[in-house]
Amino acid sequence: MGARSGRTARRSRLAGDGGTPVAGTRVAGLRAPVVDGPWIVMGKDLRLTVFARSDRGLLRWTQRAAAGLEWAGPDVFEAPRLSHLTVVQGADGFVRFIGRRVSAEGHATGVVHAAQYQTGRPVTEWKPVGNPHKDAASARRIGVPAAAVSGSGSVHVFVANAGGGVSMRNEDAKGAWGPWRDLQGSDAYDGAVAVAAASGRVEYLAPGDGVAMRWQQEKPDGGLGRCPDLQIAVNPGSASGLETAPDRFTYYWSDAATGGLFAHRPGAWAVPLGGGPAEGRIAALRAWLDGYDCTVLAHRTPEGEIMLAACGTENEGGGIWWSRTAERSARPPSLACDAEGRVVMALFGEDGALRIARQLPEPGLAMAPSARV
Secondary structure (H helix, E strand, O other), rough: OEEEOOOOOOOOOHHHHHEEEEOOOOOOOOOOOOOOOOOOOOOOOOOOEEEEEOOOOEEEEEEEOOOOOOOEEEEOOOOOEEEEHHHHHHOOOOOEEEEEEEEOOOOEEEEEEEOOOOOOOOOOOOEEEEEEOOHHHHOOOOOOOEEEOOOOOOOEEEEOOOOEEEEEEEOOOOOOOOOOEEEEOOOOOOOOEEEEEOOOOEEEEEEEOEEEEEEEOOOOOOEEEOOHHHHEEEEOOOOOOEEEEEEEEEEEEEOOOOOOOEEEOOOOOEEOOOOOEEEEEEEEEEEEEEEEEEEEEEEEOOEEEEEEEEOOOOOOHHEEEEEEEEOOOOOOOOEEEEOOOOEEOOOOOOOOOOEEEEOOOOOEEEEOOOEEE
């Protein structure tokens, strides 16, 4: 199934108030990556929210009405000195923020977390998750955290540790954190991906030296067991995981050597997707298109172009066609479905402004040009 860009777009008419910047203004101080994970999410009230990280702290834009065109924000929330920030959402709709805190000199000191429990409501204070290492020399060598939320609401935080393996700590549904656990592994790189199935079962995929290491729970909230390594060369920071069948994930990534795109389900062969090279995280989303269960993919090229494609879910082998969207972005895009089931793509333009592109009401995956928020 092809994807294409439309020729018309409606723009948000939001004007700033209450001291927030006027809509459409450039947001200064955005860093790359802006945020990791799906940084446009839907709340229980069916409104979408966009999150970003900047020198000013955590930024948030909130849809004023479900499936609407107008957005409020950016709201600014103070955050500790963070080098990276990951956004993860559980089945309860709560949004968790997991960050790696650094010293004034830029050395990692530990992991912190905060949460948003309702769309548009305040973000909680930042609290420490800690560090798997007690000595400062090792502590500063932890990697970028990845996180997933199990069906019971338990937050699982993963980091590459100073020894090259993986450490994990999880919070139970009552908010109590267990000890750090060493999951073993070797030569783990940054840019891993953690995912949770609708059943609540968690998986973790970490790129390594010519392989990808994988851990999974046999049952929700069970122990994480090491799976056989996948013989794939994942470009660190490119991988994403999507539940494409009950309790089965498909992973998408760009090849470390060529930048080409691939899909893989454990137990099957890797499928080349074409459309590369890609830079940064690949966005993946399941959506209903023309009555069919489809997977929508988007990525940023090294030149800043946004590429978009769609195919039948778990039918990548049947062929996938990439389309240039006429959009340009400073960072990889993020995808979500709105309250009406339309595909929505969020990106930050080369001028630093948030832009939202929406699926047009016509057959296939036709996207209107993005509107500046």
